[in-house]
Amino acid sequence: KAGVTQTPRYLIKTRGQQVTLSCSPISGHRSVSWYQQTPGQGLQFLFEYFSETQRNKGNFPGRFSGRQFSNSRSEMNVSTLELGDSALYLCASRSALAGLYNEQFFGPGTRLTVL
Amino acid sequence: DAKTTQPPSMDCAEGRAANLPCNHSTISGNEYVYWYRQIHSQGPQYIIHGLKNNETNEMASLIITEDRKSSTLILPHATLRDTAVYYCIVRAQGGSEKLVFGKGTKLTVNP
Numbered sequence: 001k002a003g004v005t006q007t008p009r010y011l012i013k014t015r016g017q018q019v020t021l022s023c024s025p026i027s028g029h030r031s032v033s034w035y036q037q038t039p040g041q042g043l044q045f046l047f048e049y050f051s052e053t054q055r056n057k058g059n060f061p062g063r064f065s066g067r068q069f070s071n072s073r074s075e076m077n078v079s080t081l082e083l084g085d086s087a088l089y090l091c092a093s094r095s096a097l098a099g100l101y102n103e104q105f106f107g108p109g110t111r112l113t114v115l
Numbered sequence: 116d117a118k119t120t121q122p123p124s125m126d127c128a129e130g131r132a133a134n135l136p137c138n139h140s141t142i143s144g145n146e147y148v149y150w151y152r153q154i155h156s157q158g159p160q161y162i163i164h165g166l167k168n169n170e171t172n173e174m175a176s177l178i179i180t181e182d183r184k185s186s187t188l189i190l191p192h193a194t195l196r197d198t199a200v201y202y203c204i205v206r207a208q209g210g211s212e213k214l215v216f217g218k219g220t221k222l223t224v225n226p
Contacts (some may be wrong), residue, residue: 004158033212043159043202043216056213073193094212106158106213 002026004093004107012113018079021110025072025093031055032064032074033104037088046089049074078112086114116144119203124221125195133190135220137203145207147150148179150188151214152199159202159216162188193224 005024013019025032034046047057049068067075072093078085088111092104120138129131139148149164163170163177165186170177176189190197202219 031212033214035214035216042218043214045213045215049210058213092158103161103164104159104212106160108156109158 004091004105006089006091006107006110008110009108010111010113013115014022014115015081015083017081018077019112020062020075020077021089021091021112023074023091023093023107024075025074025091026095026105029093029095029105030072031094031102032068032072033092033094034074034076035092036060037090037109038084038086043090043109046076067085083114085112087112118146118205118215121201121203121216121217121220123218124214124223126223126225127190127193127225129195129224130192133193133222133224134199134220135188135190135201135203136185137188138185139203139205142205143181143207147207148177148183148186149204149206149214150175150177150201151204151216152197153219154199155197162201168198193222193223195226198222198224 007022016059031050035043037043049054052068063079068074088109090109092106094102094104147164147166150162151159153159162174165177179186200219200221202216
């Protein structure tokens, strides 16, 4: 099975711009979660989507948003970029089968640099 | 905030066992202990999880103390490719899929 793919892998933007990152989960996985990783704050949960619905949201401002499509692919958007948004954005998918622990499979991430 | 405490760094000789400790003194009865690792510039990778019994899979063993307040991840024969940051996470199964990562332990396997 192909793993979780994220595009683009690297991105450079300037302050005030917006950005959209894409995540394709493992085939058959219906849950997609997003995380932000920075040297100062470490790995932080952004949000989780399941069957096109946001099920959980981390403590991030409204500039961070996401969505999930019917094929389980997900996008996250950051508007009005700030320097502090420079980070590695990781996407993780899981199968969400009931009654079992479904490990999260992480993609390689998108490295966003805001200048 | 993360509910676990781990040493910031550890070293291990190649071929020897690596024992990574984790304290989770406030763990609840329905919370499991999970271990993930992150090799440099890659996404985290699931290793193992357990509730109260010791667990073993092809990657590692997990030893949980009887009072469940601490655990140890054991890599039986560490290789250079095991150099990574190891995260210990406690989480209730069936609850939110949100993983709360602490700072983890940077394990360096030396030749």
